[in-house]
Amino acid sequence: MVDAGVLRAHLVGVGLAGVVATAREVSLRSYRLFAARDPRVLIGTDPQGEWGQRDVLRLMAARCGVSADPRDTSGQDVIDPGRTLAALDAFAGRLAAVAERRAPVLIGTGHPHRLLGFYVALAEALSAAGCAVLTPAQGRSVDITTRFGLRTHNLDYVRGVALVRESGAGHAGGEPGAHTHSPLPVRVALDAASESGGPLPELVIGDHGWLCGAGQLGFEAVGPADTDDPAPFVGQAEGFVSVVVPLDDAVRSEYYRPLTRYVLNRACLSR
Template structure:
């Protein structure tokens, strides 16, 4: 696949609705900001936010900065993600991936969106392995949330009832990190993930970079605080997973991981 320029990638993000006019409506976004501010742990994504984000307007202000929500009077209807901010965050993620490659670091990949992001994560894992990184192989038999934590194509996912599940829970990441410690294996130097997988890794002091939708404010709040290293704003489940391929190629190229 040809590597897109920044401008061409912005156009692709808009056409595919990975950014720009995204599927998540404004009402849903504001409802999630309110629930985070009210202390609903489901929306904290494995982070411990304490009493630092109890004002919904503070959460909205971070989202305005991190993915372009800039009109507090906009309360309903179509919502958007600024694609320029998406690419800015991809560049920041690329810098951390480049650091991992240079140091041949130990890297763990995980996703709560296996139907959309598993291939994007897997391609990055393969590129880092080619540079000598140690891609974490998770312990077998891990259990969390009445299901199993398993690994496909180097990416940890949650399985239940013979299906891979969409999950926001931090418990699968807890299971991995605790399982590694029980076996005497080193914790990852870097986690590349999303949802509670990314948030809980960051909360446990591991460098964490990942993706988040505009209705998942916790990872953006954590980046603003410095707990998350990078959070990339995007629609994390567009209709065709192949739409993420140009974005992933851009990321790998910016990280110096192609060729």
């Protein structure tokens, strides 16, 4: 069992919160691109508000704890660990609610190199609680624009967690999947679930495009986001993303294990 005080110290100690690896310049660039409605930063959202760069910065200061001063343009970003803990409690609350109803869930990640283990533990705990962990569109092709141009990926599931692999990549070297911000995978998965007449998820758990894309389509969505990903926080502010946990999403995968234990314990899903 991990209590809040121990977890807070862990968050700061490994850079999940406190001073994080994300550069201030990178975050500010993302806020500027979001204000310009760049699809690379919108990652599936369709904001209804104006959301100028200063608006986004104020929101991220309120939700994450980054500096609200636009003149602060260099160094490392900061996430308030208190905000992370509060969001983890809310995240656990949504897991507990769906587990109590034994409702179907869909779990997916665009950050499999770092977060796959975190999601797998959630999938296993929810499955053990009686939730159907959905795996629609297994093997379906998804064309995603990358920095190298349009690339075909295949939707895959690892122990109940969706991710994409670049076509032809296979599983060589234990490759866990591709890093992507695209909302297309979750759209393909949800379309397939609907077309098959099978159950639709009552909760989508994920990051990047999985979180924003599902929320934009009207599904309850929860997950983590870094300081340079403003879209989920805007989605939460506009009411179409349920819970966003501010944290660094690119630290070593084992550093997320205490978060997993904390969340599952708070959700009464520990085994």
